[in-house]
Amino acid sequence: MGFIHRGTSKQISKVKTLLGLALSRLTAARRPRLARRSISRSDVGQLLGLSHLDRALHRVWPGYHP
Template identity: 60%
Template structure:
């Protein structure tokens, strides 16, 4: 048991290091993007950076052995799960941050494959606002205009 716990602590240490590097790299990535992209892009980076910091601050909770419920340690708060899911979602999108695929692998190991798959798809776990901002960023990079107002109107009509 001690050996396994040590491995997890090493993984968490590596995760903290990777996310710390990603935070410092965001500043470098943000500058040229701001010159050629909208403020929404910067907002997405701010959200992503917030999630990195949340995971770094709560890394000790990722190491606690506990009951696994639906592939997730029960000690992890909803905030930690949301942050982990956001990191896993943006890992495939943000090529300027090469630390993220490694961080995603560590988080998938900690949270389980079901959680990782849901996070990668952005279903049910990731903040909808982050998903919108990431979608807009990807669309801008491919010269596609995305308008969520029609979708919001359709959702409102469906609720009536």
């Protein structure tokens, strides 16, 4: 870990941030079904936030046709 002490505090903070992101992505990659569910929920939330009710309903219920 000696190489970390040679960097500036800005570099160390950037490395810590990138490590945190990498770890969260690895966790999601290990559990693909849960990752897809989380992404789908956020997609539906964004569609509802944009007032695209029909598209959100189609995501939740694929057989939905207005």
